[in-house]
Amino acid sequence: MKAKIILYGWGISWLFLFAGIGTMENGGELAGALLSTVWFGFSLALIKNEEACGNELERFEEWMVRLLGGSHKDNNQGLGFN
Numbered sequence: 001m002k003a004k005i006i007l008y009g010w011g012i013s014w015l016f017l018f019a020g021i022g023t024m025e026n027g028g029e030l031a032g033a034l035l036s037t038v039w040f041g042f043s044l045a046l047i048k049n050e051e052a053c054g055n056e057l058e059r060f061e062e063w064m065v066r067l068l069g070g071s072h073k074d075n076n077q078g079l080g081f082n
Helices: 002-025 029-048 052-066
Strands: none
Touching: 002 029, 002 052, 029 052
């Protein structure tokens, strides 16, 4: 559960990074730095929990493959895919 929170939080925190950069460009250095700090915090958490997050990412990838109908490797039916 911790790895899911970190991964999803890191993905959403990109919005905070871009909002912070935009805020800093418009003269709000302190507010921009605080917004960008959210991304840095989740990035550090991702680095510290790299193995657990990697395992969770593999589970997510397997789920997406099942959701979208598998890959060509799984469904090779003589269509010329190797």
